Amino acid sequence: MPSTVIRDRRAWLVAPALALLLAAFVYPVFWLLLRSASDPVWGFHNYATALSEAIYLKVLWNTVAISGATTIFCLLFGYPMAYTMVHAGPAARRILIYIVLIPFWTSILVRTFAWLVLLQPKGLINDILLGIGLIARPLELIYNRTGVLIGMVQILLPFMVFPLFSVLSRIDGSYMKAAANLGAPPLPAFFRVYLPLSLPGVFTGCMLVFIISLGYFITPALLGGRRDIMVAQLIQEQIDQFGDWGLSAALAMILLAGTALIFTLAHKVFGVKPAIRA
Amino acid sequence: MKPEHDTKPDEPGEIILELRQVSKRFGDVTAVDEVSLRIARGEFITFLGPSGSGKTTTLMIVAGFLKASGGGILLDGKPLDPLPPYKRDIGMVFQHYALFPHMTVAQNIAFPLQMRKLPKDEIAGRVKHALDLVGLPDHGMRRPAQLSGGQQQRVALARAMVFNPRVLLMDEPLGALDKKLREQMQIEIMRIHRNIEATILYVTHDQEEALVMSDRIAVFNHGRIVQVDTAEKIYDAPATPFIADFVGESNFLSGRAADIAGGIARLDGVDGVDRESPLRGWCGAGCVSGAPAVMVVRPERINIAPDSSAAPVAENSIAGRVSDIIYLGQARKYIVDTAHGVEFSALQQSRAGDAIDMPVGTAVRLSWRAEDAVILKDQ
Ligand SMILES: Nc1ncnc2c1ncn2[C@@H]1O[C@H](COP(=O)(O)OP(=O)(O)OP(=O)(O)O)[C@@H](O)[C@H]1O
Ligand SMILES: [Mg+2]
Numbered sequence: 001m002p003s004t005v006i007r008d009r010r011a012w013l014v015a016p017a018l019a020l021l022l023a024a025f026v027y028p029v030f031w032l033l034l035r036s037a038s039d040p041v042w043g044f045h046n047y048a049t050a051l052s053e054a055i056y057l058k059v060l061w062n063t064v065a066i067s068g069a070t071t072i073f074c075l076l077f078g079y080p081m082a083y084t085m086v087h088a089g090p091a092a093r094r095i096l097i098y099i100v101l102i103p104f105w106t107s108i109l110v111r112t113f114a115w116l117v118l119l120q121p122k123g124l125i126n127d128i129l130l131g132i133g134l135i136a137r138p139l140e141l142i143y144n145r146t147g148v149l150i151g152m153v154q155i156l157l158p159f160m161v162f163p164l165f166s167v168l169s170r171i172d173g174s175y176m177k178a179a180a181n182l183g184a185p186p187l188p189a190f191f192r193v194y195l196p197l198s199l200p201g202v203f204t205g206c207m208l209v210f211i212i213s214l215g216y217f218i219t220p221a222l223l224g225g226r227r228d229i230m231v232a233q234l235i236q237e238q239i240d241q242f243g244d245w246g247l248s249a250a251l252a253m254i255l256l257a258g259t260a261l262i263f264t265l266a267h268k269v270f271g272v273k274p275a276i277r278a
Numbered sequence: 279m280k281p282e283h284d285t286k287p288d289e290p291g292e293i294i295l296e297l298r299q300v301s302k303r304f305g306d307v308t309a310v311d312e313v314s315l316r317i318a319r320g321e322f323i324t325f326l327g328p329s330g331s332g333k334t335t336t337l338m339i340v341a342g343f344l345k346a347s348g349g350g351i352l353l354d355g356k357p358l359d360p361l362p363p364y365k366r367d368i369g370m371v372f373q374h375y376a377l378f379p380h381m382t383v384a385q386n387i388a389f390p391l392q393m394r395k396l397p398k399d400e401i402a403g404r405v406k407h408a409l410d411l412v413g414l415p416d417h418g419m420r421r422p423a424q425l426s427g428g429q430q431q432r433v434a435l436a437r438a439m440v441f442n443p444r445v446l447l448m449d450e451p452l453g454a455l456d457k458k459l460r461e462q463m464q465i466e467i468m469r470i471h472r473n474i475e476a477t478i479l480y481v482t483h484d485q486e487e488a489l490v491m492s493d494r495i496a497v498f499n500h501g502r503i504v505q506v507d508t509a510e511k512i513y514d515a516p517a518t519p520f521i522a523d524f525v526g527e528s529n530f531l532s533g534r535a536a537d538i539a540g541g542i543a544r545l546d547g548v549d550g551v552d553r554e555s556p557l558r559g560w561c562g563a564g565c566v567s568g569a570p571a572v573m574v575v576r577p578e579r580i581n582i583a584p585d586s587s588a589a590p591v592a593e594n595s596i597a598g599r600v601s602d603i604i605y606l607g608q609a610r611k612y613i614v615d616t617a618h619g620v621e622f623s624a625l626q627q628s629r630a631g632d633a634i635d636m637p638v639g640t641a642v643r644l645s646w647r648a649e650d651a652v653i654l655k656d657q
Pocket of ligand 2: 333334335
């Protein structure tokens, strides 16, 4: 059949991406899996260590908690932002898109260092707040959870805003008109009609931010304190300082499995298809 | 031109909705231009007009989605303008239905009742009743996407009327349906209108739909209402040549009105019509002796016969030659090039043999009675 032939030929278009994925993802993952179960001897002892010793559990929990909080803050800031972008005039929309995008084009390292400058005790933010007399002593904005969250939320916000923007801009305005016409004041209309229709965007945005957060490294390393270590830092430390490839590989596999699990669960619970597929 | 009869209700009965010189400007465009209209309780009134004539804009102002640039609206005698859309208690069926895709049919219909905080069991009862009314008793648990276009239309209707709105607005609700389904839904909507005694403001640019469904029709053109009347009056006594042309089909002859007597006028100045057989029609809107005027005749009121035959059957008559014959099933339409250089169309019930009688090229005589023609002011 001609259509099958065409489809078969088109399949080659995905070959380069597929090759890259195999070389850069499937192979390393397989290698890690092997390493985690064989270093230094065969068995599940690396996993047992990672999931039983308090300091590793603490780091795993940190990772989930920081990622969760980052996701929630990104949603809280990103939703109104995306909403405004969708409902602004064309000129204002373009400006807002650039406001979200420009930091996105800047290196994460540069942005993280910028936050370092802004947030430190003698940084711009504390200077201003002290200057206008709003606070008496400098706020501790850095080397703690607050610093990590500020940095991560700012850096990951675009991953929330753009999926939301794409979904919100496809919500037909007549739904909200219909809701108002049927007697729904603005807030009930939002929660009963607009929000449910925007859930695919919320889902995709949260998924992206959460999953990227799980593996985050530079920002927590620079802006966080000892108590805010995340899995990626731990892995780096284990390899760099102790050369413990087995435990590191196990931690990496746990991270990967957790991510996959969350993705599947969320998919099942919300029953929403990620907006990217639409 | 501004016919004065557009402000006084032709229908008796209590006025529920009144538009007072409502205007809407978008920059330089005047979408709605001093529209005044009084609608009686229980009335079915249709806005009919060409694309861009301001029908939707007027409806949106009534629903509260647009703010009028001038004028005001009274609902039950109270100004409507300060109320936001959700407090107006005006139902609306949107052109593309706007059914909430994430809710079932029953949830969609329950929505306006929940917003009015009715008790649960009453909501259930009214949802069921509304579904019965639109003939979808077993479709409550479906999603809108699982319904056909006609079924979605019914659900939209059920949702818009379940809360007994004071006025029901419909913007081309049948526009997306095919002809058969459209006709079926027209009857359905008329039946529901009678059952629930709702006041309905209906928008269409399908003149047949307007003629079939409405108690009264408001004809829009360039943002203005040019005539408000019953279907019969609009058809038989159009206020302007534009209306005659837009509603149904018409033939036009331009000339000058003269010799007005007993409501009948003569049309002078049409080339080739001799003094012995003057054209007469009754004197309609803006028909003044000596003023430029247009005679309007409906194709089905014209008798067509071969020129060779005996005397014409009606007093108005002009000669011509058949240039085309269009077979319409129940009738035949003859396109005739008249001696005045105007094209006329005459409709004749299909009878076997007609076409052979007067094939293309036949010299024919068109004739019609004076009472079947109306003479209007030339625009
Ligand atoms: N938001 C707007 N901004 C600018 N002009 C508008 C806007 N809405 C409508 N118009 C203009 O107002 C005029 C009336 O539009 P409206 O939608 O009321 O026409 P309509 O009678 O409903 O036509 P249709 O039969 O095509 O639906 C048109 O010329 C239209 O271009
Ligand atoms: Mg319209």
